[in-house]
Amino acid sequence: MKIVIPARYASTRLPGKPLADIAGKPMIQHVWDRAQEAATDADDIFVAADDARILKAVEAFGGQAVPTRDDHLSGTDRIAEVAEAMGWADDDIVVNVQGDEPLMPPALIRVVGDSLKHHPAAAMSTASHPIREAADITNPNMVKVVTDKSGFAAYFSRAAIPHHRGVDMPDPSHFPYQRHIGIYAYRVSTLKTLTALPPAPTELLESLEQLRALWNGLKIMVVPVAHVPPAGVDTPEDLEAVRCFLEANT
Structure with missing residues (x-):
């Protein structure tokens, strides 16, 4: 199993985010540390970065950094470039751990x-956790997933799925609604396939990249987990929250 951490410097809401200081380390190093706890071999962990400053920071703490183009539209595209550059076999498995997830549980x-x-x-795998609050089911910022009886994804949506006919507000006690967790594992062959395909109509409507796989008939296994993983970092407020969490828990 390979672990690739895509890291982009030019974040709109938090420029230079991978290098933001958290407890004396750049954020990208915290993500690397979580990946090291998960991997059997540190040589299987790579940071895919589009900026020399990130590459330099990764090399400074002893990590492996792979330079990638700066015009990728997604982390999947960036990871596919790494897989091609490294010459990985089609059946190799690559886990995508986003570079703004310093608290990602290694498990x-x-x-x-x-x-x-x-x-x-399965061509891909991902994860979900139970939704406990009814308001979260209708929150478009929380992506929902419905699976078939075998655990394969049937659909992902920002809407409340499945729709409970005749009920004004969905009730998590009536159905085990699941929130999608944005971590993925791919076979290298899947990366090659996805990055060669055009965006799917459903993907464009929902702004959910994983719908490209479903639109094209690729199976996604969804692993249910009991607990919500800690939030990633999208905004300065998120960054401060992570700093406070680590200060209180280290």
């Missing part, structure tokens, strides 16, 4: 990668 990284390994019919 979650492992379980998503292992799930793909144990489900040969």
Whole structure:
């Protein structure tokens, strides 16, 4: 299992985000540390970065950094470039751990990668957790996923799915609604396929990249986990929250 951490310097809401200081380390190093706890071999961890400052920071703490183009539209595209550059085999498994997830649980990284390994019919794997609050089901910022009885994704949406006919407000006690967790494992062959395909109509409507796989008939195994992983960093407020969390828990 390979772990690739895509890191982009030019974040709109928090420029230079991968290098933001958290407890004396750049954020990208915290993500690397979580990946190291999950991996069996540190040589299987790579940071895919589009900026020399990130590459330099990764090399400074002893990590492996791979330079990538700065025009990629997604982390999947960036990871596909790394897989091609490294010459990985089509059946190699790659876990995508976003560079703004300094609190990503190592156990979650492992379980998503292992799930793909144990489900040969799947092209990808990801994770979900139960939604406890009714308001979260209708929140478009929380992506929902519905699976079939075998655990394969049927659909992802920002809307409340499935729709409960005749009910004004969805009730999590009536159905086990699931929130999608944005961590993925791919086979290298899947990366090649996805990046060669045009965006799917559903992907464009929902602004959800994973719908490209479903639109094209690729199976995604969804691993249910009991607990919500800590939030990533999108804004200065998120960054401060992570700083406070680590100060209180280290």
